[in-house]
Amino acid sequence: MARKAKPKAGGFVPTTVEVEGRTETRIVEVPAFEPEPWTTDTPLHIVGARVPRMDAHEKVNGRARYTADITRPGMLHAVIVRAHTARGHIAQFDASAARALPGVYDIMGPGDAPAKTRLFGTEIFYHDQPVAAVCADTLANAERAARAIAISYNHLPFAAIFDDAAAPDAPLVKPGGNFAPQSPVIIERGEIAAGLAAADIVITREFRTPVQLHSALEPHGACAEWEGDRLTVWESTQGIFRTRGDVARALDIPQSKVRVIKDYMGGGFGAKNGAGPHTYVAALFAKRMNRAVRCLNDREAEQVDSGNRPATVQRVTIGAKKNGTLTVIQLSADVPLGISGWEGGPAQIYHELYACPNVRSEERFAYINASGMQAFRGPGYVEGAFGLEGAMNALATALRMDPLALRRKNFTKKDPRQGRPYSGNALLACYTEGAERFGWNTSRAAQTGRVSRGVGLAAQVWPTGGGPPSYAHVRINADASVDVLAGTQDLGTGARTVLSQIAAEALGANLSHVRAIIGDTEHLPYAGNSWGSMTTPSVGPAVRMAAMDAQSQLFQAAAAMLDTTPDMLDARDSRLTVRNTDRSMSFADVCKRLGNVMIYGKGSRGPNPANTAINTFGVQFAEVEVHLDTGIVKVLRIVAAHDAGRIINPTLAESQLEGGILQGMGYALTEERILDRRLGMVMNPSLHDYKIPTMADVPQIDAFFVAGADAAANHTGARGIAEPPVIPTAPAIAAAVADAIGAEVLQIPLTPWRVLASVPARR
Amino acid sequence: MAISLPMQLTVNGRLHRVAEPQGTLLDLLRDDLALTGTKLVCDRGECGACTVLLDGRTVYACLTLAAACDGTTITTVEGLGGVDGSMNDLQQAFITHDAAQCGFCTPGQLIAAHDLLVRHAAPSESEIVAAMSGNLCRCGTYPKIVRAIQAVAAARHESSATSATPGVPRGA
Ligand code: FES
Numbered sequence: 001m002a003r004k005a006k007p008k009a010g011g012f013v014p015t016t017v018e019v020e021g022r023t024e025t026r027i028v029e030v031p032a033f034e035p036e037p038w039t040t041d042t043p044l045h046i047v048g049a050r051v052p053r054m055d056a057h058e059k060v061n062g063r064a065r066y067t068a069d070i071t072r073p074g075m076l077h078a079v080i081v082r083a084h085t086a087r088g089h090i091a092q093f094d095a096s097a098a099r100a101l102p103g104v105y106d107i108m109g110p111g112d113a114p115a116k117t118r119l120f121g122t123e124i125f126y127h128d129q130p131v132a133a134v135c136a137d138t139l140a141n142a143e144r145a146a147r148a149i150a151i152s153y154n155h156l157p158f159a160a161i162f163d164d165a166a167a168p169d170a171p172l173v174k175p176g177g178n179f180a181p182q183s184p185v186i187i188e189r190g191e192i193a194a195g196l197a198a199a200d201i202v203i204t205r206e207f208r209t210p211v212q213l214h215s216a217l218e219p220h221g222a223c224a225e226w227e228g229d230r231l232t233v234w235e236s237t238q239g240i241f242r243t244r245g246d247v248a249r250a251l252d253i254p255q256s257k258v259r260v261i262k263d264y265m266g267g268g269f270g271a272k273n274g275a276g277p278h279t280y281v282a283a284l285f286a287k288r289m290n291r292a293v294r295c296l297n298d299r300e301a302e303q304v305d306s307g308n309r310p311a312t313v314q315r316v317t318i319g320a321k322k323n324g325t326l327t328v329i330q331l332s333a334d335v336p337l338g339i340s341g342w343e344g345g346p347a348q349i350y351h352e353l354y355a356c357p358n359v360r361s362e363e364r365f366a367y368i369n370a371s372g373m374q375a376f377r378g379p380g381y382v383e384g385a386f387g388l389e390g391a392m393n394a395l396a397t398a399l400r401m402d403p404l405a406l407r408r409k410n411f412t413k414k415d416p417r418q419g420r421p422y423s424g425n426a427l428l429a430c431y432t433e434g435a436e437r438f439g440w441n442t443s444r445a446a447q448t449g450r451v452s453r454g455v456g457l458a459a460q461v462w463p464t465g466g467g468p469p470s471y472a473h474v475r476i477n478a479d480a481s482v483d484v485l486a487g488t489q490d491l492g493t494g495a496r497t498v499l500s501q502i503a504a505e506a507l508g509a510n511l512s513h514v515r516a517i518i519g520d521t522e523h524l525p526y527a528g529n530s531w532g533s534m535t536t537p538s539v540g541p542a543v544r545m546a547a548m549d550a551q552s553q554l555f556q557a558a559a560a561m562l563d564t565t566p567d568m569l570d571a572r573d574s575r576l577t578v579r580n581t582d583r584s585m586s587f588a589d590v591c592k593r594l595g596n597v598m599i600y601g602k603g604s605r606g607p608n609p610a611n612t613a614i615n616t617f618g619v620q621f622a623e624v625e626v627h628l629d630t631g632i633v634k635v636l637r638i639v640a641a642h643d644a645g646r647i648i649n650p651t652l653a654e655s656q657l658e659g660g661i662l663q664g665m666g667y668a669l670t671e672e673r674i675l676d677r678r679l680g681m682v683m684n685p686s687l688h689d690y691k692i693p694t695m696a697d698v699p700q701i702d703a704f705f706v707a708g709a710d711a712a713a714n715h716t717g718a719r720g721i722a723e724p725p726v727i728p729t730a731p732a733i734a735a736a737v738a739d740a741i742g743a744e745v746l747q748i749p750l751t752p753w754r755v756l757a758s759v760p761a762r763r
Numbered sequence: 764m765a766i767s768l769p770m771q772l773t774v775n776g777r778l779h780r781v782a783e784p785q786g787t788l789l790d791l792l793r794d795d796l797a798l799t800g801t802k803l804v805c806d807r808g809e810c811g812a813c814t815v816l817l818d819g820r821t822v823y824a825c826l827t828l829a830a831a832c833d834g835t836t837i838t839t840v841e842g843l844g845g846v847d848g849s850m851n852d853l854q855q856a857f858i859t860h861d862a863a864q865c866g867f868c869t870p871g872q873l874i875a876a877h878d879l880l881v882r883h884a885a886p887s888e889s890e891i892v893a894a895m896s897g898n899l900c901r902c903g904t905y906p907k908i909v910r911a912i913q914a915v916a917a918a919r920h921e922s923s924a925t926s927a928t929p930g931v932p933r934g935a
């Protein structure tokens with residue numbers, strides 16, 4: 001087995017991990033051995049194969065159990081009551097009528113929840129803030145009782161948009177002030193004045209992006225049940241261990257007494273990263289009533305209060321030499337976070353996508369009296385790409401330069417922020433192959449008539465290195481079936497399949513004998529949240545290492561049976577062969593001879609390579625048709641070329657690309673949460689009024705990966721792919737619309753009225 | 764007081780007597796009959812996740828009163844294949860073409876696609892899109908769903924031409 005000697009195995013070292021644009025330093029142990037990387041030339045059989053999704057069977061026959069499908073004996077139903085004011089205090093709370101209704105078991109109102117859950121205070125900070133909860137025998141009875149609770153409010157002035165919160169005489173959005181602690185966030189390299197002076201052309205534009213709602217079809221939900229002092233929570237979550245930590249902290253119980261289970265889940269997209277009000281409500285009622293309790297968001301709650309991508313205003317100044325060389329990029333951005341959230345603004349991509357010596361961003365983050373933001377697939381980079389790439393396209397026009405040529409001109413061979421080399425970067429190949437497949441250089445016929453076509457493009461960068469800590473176990477059972485154990489989760493991404501493929505490849509097992517067991521904190525080793533496109537590059541190497549460890553034990557056991565030494569053995573398709581002989585033995589026969597001896601391999605994710613930038617890159621090209629009299633935009637086709645290193649399963653990866661592109665298309669064309677400034681209320685909290693793409697909106701999509709493993713990123717050669725495809729879609733579509741109408745596009749979504757308003761009068 | 768009459772209905776080939784159906788057909792399926800394959804997403808006819816067949820026609824179970832289903836025949840996703848969990852060709856095609864990511868919309872998609880193929884043995888792409896556009900998918904599996912439906916239509920056409928049993932589509 002190929003092993004590289006590593007100093008300090010077993011010791012602890014610091015390493016950096018980038019999570020959704022934030023760089024964290026972590027102290028992690030060095031794994032017992034560091035496998036040789038799978039390079040582009042390593043012959044692999046199962047990794048890289050178009051294996052069908054391994055949990056698809058349960059999904060197509062209706063047997064996959066999601067959180068809403070979990071029922072427990074005697075289970076009760078909980079419903080959350082939400083505030084009807086955007087700011088104020090609860091003046092009166094009367095649940096007596098509700099308590100008297102049939103089927104009602106329990107009600108929690110102001111002051112009834114432990115402080116650490118932060119639930120049910122008397123002060124209201126946003127419309128639809130949870131103020132109470134009802135527990136009843138049926139959902140219908142719980143809902144009826146929820147409506148019967150009488151609450152009156154003392155209303156206070158509030159701020160529902162950035163400018164209202166930032167005004168000198170603004171009402172206090174919440175204690176502590178109207179701006180986030182780190183605001184303004186300033187990131188800077190070089191000298192803006194020098195960059196402006198060096199430029200031949202400078203343009204300034206202001207871009208606006210909307211609040212986008214995750215709109216996962218499965219709402220947030222939890223089912224909780226106590227057994228003595230131990231709590232089990234079934235939760236639709238992207239992070240079982242984080243949820244466990246949240247619950248233990250909020251309820252003041254040890255983590256070992258909390259078990260979080262997530263089997264199937266109906267999408268997360270960044271909004272399901274820990275415990276939420278529904279989790280605490282279910283756990284608290286379950287304790288108080290000594291019965292299992294399920295609490296699910298209804299669709300309206302899901303749309304109004306389960307996270308969102310915050311809106312942005314981005315003022316961009318960008319300058320270049322006549323030949324297109326960027327000399328300066330300057331961003332000033334305003335981001336209304338809602339009542340809570342982190343400083344995940346649009347700036348990062350401005351610093352990372354192009355070589356430019358002088359870059360400065362200043363982001364102001366205000367709290368407003370509206371539901372808080374949460375990470376949403378490609379947080380910050382999606383918003384930022386719309387501004388940066390819009391500015392790049394405007395600059396290309398001003399320079400009379402092909403926008404693709406402008407991007408090639410400013411391609412950066414090193415991470416432009418810290419000067420680190422990339423583990424791998426095939427963005428130029430993406431440009432070339434994408435342009436070729438799109439026919440970017442094909443000349444287009446002059447437009448006549450009232451339906452106008454246009455083309456556009458945008459590029460993308462996203463940190464996808466993943467990193468430690470992450471652990472996996474691989475266990476070979478007495479019948480040679482294989483369990484892969486990892487405390488990660490599959491959101492519909494394909495993690496079960498991908499991890500099984502990695503294990504089968506590394507162990508030399510037949511894939512059909514391998515099963516990935518994930519999503520349970522009680523029995524599985526730790527893995528981090530499935531966010532930041534991190535699961536494959538974080539958990540994958542741990543799984544590979546665990547499988548290698550198991551294989552080495554199997555080889556040692558089999559060597560004696562085959563009258564050879566372990567180093568003479570090869571394994572493939574669950575069969576061992578002695579090199580250069582015709583002697584072989586199936587895993588099953590070895591295991592039969594071993595009886596119940598358990599082969600148990602352990603693996604962990606090693607530190608990231610020092611001083612290395614690990615990113616996924618890509619470019620997307622769009623062609624649209626715009627009806628100049630109605631403003632209706634039809635996206636005709638998208639060509640997407642991305643570089644994510646090794647692709648473990650091309651079919652599943654392409655599905656991720658298509659899904660990201662369609663969410664990006666929704667962001668470009670139709671998706672916008674409408675919050676009434678005077679009421680502080682969401683006006684479109686349904687799937688009818690908040691429009692996500694339907695099948696009728698789907699363009700022709702040609703989404704692919706440029707070839708090549710990234711052996712420097714980690715030893716599987718794979719980087720993350722979940723978030724990159726959503727980043728460039730909206731700016732590519734906006735550029736195509738701009739091309740079609742002959743006017744710039746500075747704001748999304750491109751609803752018909754907005755497009756009409758932009759169509760120049762002469763057209 | 765809600766109407767409370769005992770009634771009978773056939774679900775996935777099995778006769779059920781239900782005492783007091785008070786809510787929607789979706790409640791009845793999910794809560795009373797424990798057929799949780801059919802999903803609740805919007806509860807108001809906007810997403811198609813709860814699509815089932817009622818006497819051979821697609822309906823939104825969230826908008827259908829259970830009490831109105833007396834004497835009807837219902838098919839849910841659990842009834843597309845065999846009781847043992849075996850799959851029909853459409854389900855197999857959804858797997859082969861990766862037409863389910865998270866899978867939450869999938870039961871509704873399958874029923875809608877099944878109904879389309881009953882009505883149109885060889886639907887054009889625009890007929891597929893027209894028939895399926897009431898079924899939302901946030902994961903964006905739409906292109907794969909189209910391909911799965913086309914593959915089934917082609918395979919059924921071929922097998923009826925050679926009068927063999929319905930084939931299982933192969934290849935991606
Ligand atoms: S749940 Fe019935 S249509 Fe959405």
Ligand code: FES
Nearest residue numbers: 865868900901902
């Ligand atoms: S597969 Fe996730 S919503 Fe359709």
